[in-house]
Amino acid sequence: MRYELIYPSKYIAGADLVEKGGKDVTLVIQRLFIDDLKCQGDKTERRAVIEFERAKKKFVVNKTNLSTIADLYGPETDDWKGKPITLFTMRVTAFGKVWDAIRIRPERPEPRARNNGGARAPGEGG
Numbered sequence: 001m002r003y004e005l006i007y008p009s010k011y012i013a014g015a016d017l018v019e020k021g022g023k024d025v026t027l028v029i030q031r032l033f034i035d036d037l038k039c040q041g042d043k044t045e046r047r048a049v050i051e052f053e054r055a056k057k058k059f060v061v062n063k064t065n066l067s068t069i070a071d072l073y074g075p076e077t078d079d080w081k082g083k084p085i086t087l088f089t090m091r092v093t094a095f096g097k098v099w100d101a102i103r104i105r106p107e108r109p110e111p112r113a114r115n116n117g118g119a120r121a122p123g124e125g126g
Contacts, residue, residue, distance in 0.1 A: 010057060011049075011059065012102065013100075014102050018089055022089055025086065026085070026087075028083065029081055031050070032061070032080060033049055033051075035047060037060065048060070048077075059102070065102070068103070085109070086107075086109045087103070089102060
């Protein structure tokens, strides 16, 4: 088990995908909403969050990933409901450390690839 998973989060993290073998995970967007999330100390930050069909964990979406989804499905976030996206991990340097960041593939997934043909999504029970 990766050490990052010892204290579970309600949000999908790069460690979740790495723990599942680092394979791409295709999920279907249920909704996108804006939430005020705690960051450092008592500060909060407004962030975009996606809920997926058949996944317990939500996904905090950064600007890079929002832009990728907009390139795939257009700029209107209400139109993203029911659309599949494929998550993968990429090693990035940020905040003085190397992280397993989540990115979105810039291609529309094949319809049969949705949720990896029944593979468990990050945060899915079982």
